[in-house]
Amino acid sequence: MTQTESPAAGRGNSTDHVRRHNLATVLTLVHRSQGISRSQLTRVTGLNRSTVAALVGELVERRLVLEVDADVQGQVGRPSPIVKPDPLAVAIAINPEIDAITIAVVGLGGTVLKRIRYATDHEPTAREAVNICAAVIEGLRGELEASHRVVGIGVAVPGLVRSLDGVVRLAPHLGWVDEPLAGMLAEATGYPVVAGNDARLGTLAESTFGAGRDLSDFIYLNGGASGIGGGLIAGNQALTGSAGYAGEFGHTLVNSMGTVCHCGGVGCLETEVTRAPLLALAGLTDADADELENALVASESADVRAEVHRQLDFLAVALRNAINTLNPQTILLGGFLGSLYAVAPAHLNALVAHQPLRASREGVSIGRAALGSNLLMIGAAELAFESVLDDPASF
Numbered sequence: 236m237t238q239t240e241s242p243a244a245g246r247g248n249s250t251d252h253v254r255r256h257n258l259a260t261v262l263t264l265v266h267r268s269q270g271i272s273r274s275q276l277t278r279v280t281g282l283n284r285s286t287v288a289a290l291v292g293e294l295v296e297r298r299l300v301l302e303v304d305a306d307v308q309g310q311v312g313r314p315s316p317i318v319k320p321d322p323l324a325v326a327i328a329i330n331p332e333i334d335a336i337t338i339a340v341v342g343l344g345g346t347v348l349k350r351i352r353y354a355t356d357h358e359p360t361a362r363e364a365v366n367i368c369a370a371v372i373e374g375l376r377g378e379l380e381a382s383h384r385v386v387g388i389g390v391a392v393p394g395l396v397r398s399l400d401g402v403v404r405l406a407p408h409l410g411w412v413d414e415p416l417a418g419m420l421a422e423a424t425g426y427p428v429v430a431g432n433d434a435r436l437g438t439l440a441e442s443t444f445g446a447g448r449d450l451s452d453f454i455y456l457n458g459g460a461s462g463i464g465g466g467l468i469a470g471n472q473a474l475t476g477s478a479g480y481a482g483e484f485g486h487t488l489v490n491s492m493g494t495v496c497h498c499g500g501v502g503c504l505e506t507e508v509t510r511a512p513l514l515a516l517a518g519l520t521d522a523d524a525d526e527l528e529n530a531l532v533a534s535e536s537a538d539v540r541a542e543v544h545r546q547l548d549f550l551a552v553a554l555r556n557a558i559n560t561l562n563p564q565t566i567l568l569g570g571f572l573g574s575l576y577a578v579a580p581a582h583l584n585a586l587v588a589h590q591p592l593r594a595s596r597e598g599v600s601i602g603r604a605a606l607g608s609n610l611l612m613i614g615a616a617e618l619a620f621e622s623v624l625d626d627p628a629s630f
């Protein structure tokens with residue numbers, strides 16, 4: 236890469252538009268890398284050194300990035316400063332589920348600073364969910380406004396969300412239909428709100444910060460309290476389908492003798508592979524993903540093992556279909572699907588090593604989503620950060 240700037244980057248007379256575009260490029264690189272040296276920024280953007288220094292300076296003034304001295308050990312000459320996301324520029328992330336509402340404060344760079352799980356004794360209505368979120372956020376407001384700056388709120392919804400206005404068209408397990416969730420939350424909190432499908436946001440988070448960071452083709456499958464969602468990255472692009480609803484692996488047929496699903500089908504993956512019996516066998520009534528996993532892995536009960544194997548057998552059917560159809564490098568499992576795999580990895584590996592077509596299964600690996608129980612919080616925050624990453628000068 237040369238030190239000459241592209242014509243679009245302009246020189247001393249760069250227009251406001253070009254400067255804003257370059258600010259967005261630099262901030263996005265800093266956010267995704269979670270820390271990058273100024274010399275690397277110069278190399279990657281193709282901008283000259285003084286331009287990068289000025290852009291970083293403006294982002295520091297806007298309190299979106301920090302510059303810290305590089306570790307000087309083993310370096311010859313003056314080391315290039317490291318530019319890091321300012322963790323005090325935050326988004327509030329929300330994930331409503333059938334048994335709890337989780338709310339987190341997430342710093343730029345995808346760092347979860349605080350996470351609160353508010354357990355509910357029934358599926359919350361959209362209005363109840365908004366009221367709970369508003370109360371929790373009100374409790375945090377003093378602390379947030381004293382030392383942080385809130386970009387906005389991102390919501391990961393277990394259902395179909397219209398991206399245009401954040402209306403939840405259908406969240407079947409919550410019983411929500413056409414709920415203007417983003418609008419209600421914005422009104423209740425005063426912050427801008429963006430909402431999206433939970434599994435799509437999980438895929439985005441894993442692709443940006445997690446186990447999918449270096450993968451061009453992967454399938455992500457998440458098991459949550461209200462079913463199984465998924466997403467896929469194909470050729471480094473999120474594959475969304477014509478209306479954004481691609482990746483509904485939870486409704487692929489795995490058992491033609493199975494249970495009737497709310498979607499109208501029979502024996503869907505999400506009717507045969509479910510969290511509730513795992514909780515019951517582990518003797519838990521209410522647990523987050525980490526607690527359930529610890530209990531399952533520690534269990535020596537034959538009933539737990541049998542149920543885990545039964546569920547993995549059905550999961551393998553869905554994976555066979557997905558591998559034959561989509562030819563991924565890797566399958567990433569999140570939520571309780573990752574926990575099922577943690578209990579009996581050899582069982583699932585053996586099924587995936589034999590069931591798909593030989594050519595398709597060659598080289599396919601199964602992995603855990605890397606972001607653990609923070610995954611949806613990071614994904615939801617990514618939604619809220621989009622506007623500031625697109626135009627840092629507006630913030």
Ligand SMILES: [Zn+2]
Pocket residue numbers: 485486487496497498499500503
């Ligand atoms: Zn179904």
